[in-house]
Amino acid sequence: MSQHHSRRESLPPSTPATVTVFASPTSWIESNALAQCQQVAALDGMIHVAGMPDLHPGKGAPIGAAMASTVLYPFLVGSDIGCGIAVFPMKLKRAAPEKLAARFPDLDRPLDPERDADDPAWAVVEGDVPAGHVEGLGTVGRGNHFVELARIETVFEPGHASRLGLAAGDLVLIVHSGSRGLGERILRAHTEVHGAGGAPDAAAYLAMHDDAVRWGSLNRRLMAARVAHALGAEPTEPIVDQCHNLVEVRDGVYLHRKGAAPGDGRDVLIAGTRGTCSYLVAAHAGPDANHSVAHGAGRKMSRADALRRGRAKHTVEELRRTPVGSLVVCGDRQLLFEEAPTAYKRIEQVISDLVDHDLATPVATTVPLVTYKTPDIGSTSRPDRRNHRRKRGRP
DNA sequence: ATGTAC
Secondary structure, eight states: OOOSSGGGSSSSOOOOOOEEOOOOSSOOOOOHHHHHHHHHHHHEEETEEEEEEEEESSSSSOOOHHHHHHSSGGGOOSSSSSSSEEEEEEEOOOOHHHHHHHOOOTTTTTOTTTTTTTGGGGGGOSSGGGGGGGGTTTOOSTOOOOOEEEEEEEEHHHHHHTTTTTTTEEEEEEEEEHHHHHHHHHHHHHHHHHHHHOOSSHHHHHHHHHHHHHHHHHHHHHHHHHHHHHHHHHOOOSSSSSSSSEEEEEETTEEEEEEEEEEEEEEEBBBBBBOOOOOEEEEEGGGGGGEEEEOBBBBBOOOHHHHHHHHHHOOHHHHHTTSSEEEEEEOOEEEEEOGGGGGGGEEEEEEEHHTTTTSSSEEEEEEEEEEEEEOOOTTOOOOOOHHHHHHHHHH
């Protein structure tokens, strides 16, 4: 941290930062996550920390928080700069999960500008790829990232849904992914020199950050196009695309969001789990919430705990075929357990906490049909995936 | 979360 170079004397007299957590007393919030909020509140220049109902501990900083400060701290955004969730309308004649799951493209395999030059998904790229970073383009990544074909189930606000072109029964593709290696590279470059300290040249960081935000959004569109083509549908423009790891200049200060979506009059898809509904909400969060809402259900267990407890509690079969009848495409057994629905909080509680604090209004729920995480072992679409890098190189 | 870090 910056204990040797406090910039406080150059700043206006400051009062201690405030911390507000938007959750009900019965909602499960780990004490470690609350402690991380207090640690963030103690940083130089910090003004206000807003914890969302999906708050949980992260690496150094809490996840599910919006943090306003006069100093820009790259570690408060994290490495996956530009990560977000986009929703694309999908029109399919048939929606049998088994058949669709088998047709998903391999989203671990990047789109290569030369080898895949004729891939129709490239049509979504207008102009240059941000930062000229083509590595990993069109890939979903790991962790909590996913691409999900879902159906609009309950519509709470028919007028609002209709303005988005949605009605009950419609299909949508939900894409949760970020900037892959690009954001990681940007944070690492800062951390190698400044550690967890602030960015001395905020404009320079912001220029790279903005590239990563654009890259993440482009990547979500590319994946949606890849999937649409593979399933025989037309690619569409997203009706929702909100980034939940970013920093913006607002009211003259740096508003960092880490696992928190912009909530100032925007529509946001708040992700449930691989086996439960997600919620499309109209967000209307004010200054107390740092103009932000939750980004998902939020982890209830660490990945290590989820793996240990999940192995005793679940079979691979029940995680691949969920209680709502959806299929999870995930050839990585460890990831399947780490991402088990029981490792997450109940999305209904997160949503009701947002509603009770007047931060958001539910518009509709989506129920998953197929959630894609990573190719299945023995996937018919790409039986050679373990060797594809080598095999696809020069002969 | 990550073409990571032990």
